[in-house]
Amino acid sequence: MNALAKPEVGEFINRYFVSSFQRVGTFKINNGQKQGGNVAAYFCAPDGRVLHVIAGPVNDKVFLEEAEWAVTKAQEAIGEAKGDAATFRKLIRKYHAERLETAQEQRGSKNRQPNSNKVDKVLVSGATKKIEDLYRTIFEDILGETVTTKPVQADTPFRNRK
Amino acid sequence: MRLAYFAFAILTLVLGVAAADETALKSLAAPKTACFGTAVEFVESPTLAAKLAAEQKKLVFVLHVSGHFEDPDFT
Numbered sequence: 151m152n153a154l155a156k157p158e159v160g161e162f163i164n165r166y167f168v169s170s171f172q173r174v175g176t177f178k179i180n181n182g183q184k185q186g187g188n189v190a191a192y193f194c195a196p197d198g199r200v201l202h203v204i205a206g207p208v209n210d211k212v213f214l215e216e217a218e219w220a221v222t223k224a225q226e227a228i229g230e231a232k233g234d235a236a237t238f239r240k241l242i243r244k245y246h247a248e249r250l251e252t253a254q255e256q257r258g259s260k261n262r263q264p265n266s267n268k269v270d271k272v273l274v275s276g277a278t279k280k281i282e283d284l285y286r287t288i289f290e291d292i293l294g295e296t297v298t299t300k301p302v303q304a305d306t307p308f309r310n311r312k
Numbered sequence: 313m314r315l316a317y318f319a320f321a322i323l324t325l326v327l328g329v330a331a332a333d334e335t336a337l338k339s340l341a342a343p344k345t346a347c348f349g350t351a352v353e354f355v356e357s358p359t360l361a362a363k364l365a366a367e368q369k370k371l372v373f374v375l376h377v378s379g380h381f382e383d384p385d386f387t
Binding site for chain 1: 347349350351352353354355356357358360361362364365366368370371372373374375376377378
């Protein structure tokens, strides 16, 4: 995900998040070309409950906007919920419903990423669920990938060998 | 003499355990991170990320990828 290589993205993520990654899928390399494979970014509460998702690769500008939205809305929800988990959950889901409504009003706008609506539809009822309860829906149903532990299949693993 | 050796062994064991605890505490305080060619510092597991996020009052960022994120040729 090239967006993650940008200094401003790294600075923001490192400031507000503790980060990790997991391999959940695979792809093929045929004649030096990558076939298949994808990426999903989850913004979560410390207990692993999902607050927001970016499904698929996006550029640094979009990534930063989505990350900033996740942080801002999490802070708003924490402030309004005052420690009540049920209220926090309702608020986060409400924010995703509002995003979806705004997107539908701006139908045809080229600013919205193609998977954003699908993600918001999932998170209207799925936000604050644990990542292990959502990732298959995101990776398989939205991104069309298969969750697997199979290794990367390459026609040759020694790409630089002459 | 035997008692002296025994006492020395016990002392070494106790000091070793204390040092190991201190090392473990230090590694939790300053966890190992890697960037894998990005500007983001990744810790070694989502479980560790969640633990550190709770301590540092941060959120958790988890990247799900196909392939091997550690190897740019297989990401």
